[in-house]
Amino acid sequence: MKLTIVEYPDKRLKEKSRVVEKFDTELHKLLDAMYESMISSNGIGLAAIQVGHAKQILLLNIPDENDAQSRDALIEMINPVIIESLGETTYQEGCLSVPSFYEDVNRFERVSVNYQDRDGNTKSIDADGLLSIAIQHEIDHLNGILFIDKLSYSRRKKFEKEYKKMQKEKKSSKTSAKE
Ligand code: QAP
Ligand code: CO
DSSP: OOOOOOOTTOGGGGSOOBOOOOOSHHHHHHHHHHHHHHHHTTOSEEEGGGGTOOBSEEEEOOOOTTSOOOGGGOEEEEEEEEEEEEOOEEEEEOOTTSTTOOEEEEEOSEEEEEEEOTTOOEEEEEEOHHHHHHHHHHHHHHTTOOGGGGSOHHHHHHHHHHHHHHHHHHHHHHHHHHO
């Protein structure tokens, strides 16, 4: 299964994802294909809607202290629910669906999450640091929310400006390539 990353301003990124009920081979194939897409795009987190599937599925693969990204650290979350949140933190986020833009976003410092694994077993996790931020970012995707939707008015304007500039640059590089 070859997957392509859905990019802003694609309307699908605003969809609410549906609960997963079948923990079958089809789900496992999607999870494996999502992992390949995430790694080959240099991502540390990915939600299923980012590859066009409106299902409550997300992947997290946070690098270790040495910045190494290992499959051993992969977390697959199906039907995640934040059951507790604590504190506040700010982190400069990015998103595979909003390439080349990074901005500060306010999040909870810690979250406790209930979810299911690929076999439907119930799990829970208490997260802080980058993992906590990544979980909140990816769960937002399941609700049709992008990190740029959470920016202050002025930072959102800065995004719109940079986005328009990038579109112009893309267009002009296409026309010059034709000459
Ligand atoms: C979500 O984001 C996240 O613009 C995952 O050119 C963000 O993997 C979790 C990426 C912040 C925790 C903190 C973005 C790759 C990857 C880009 C990503 C790009 C190439 C983003
Ligand atoms: Co994202």
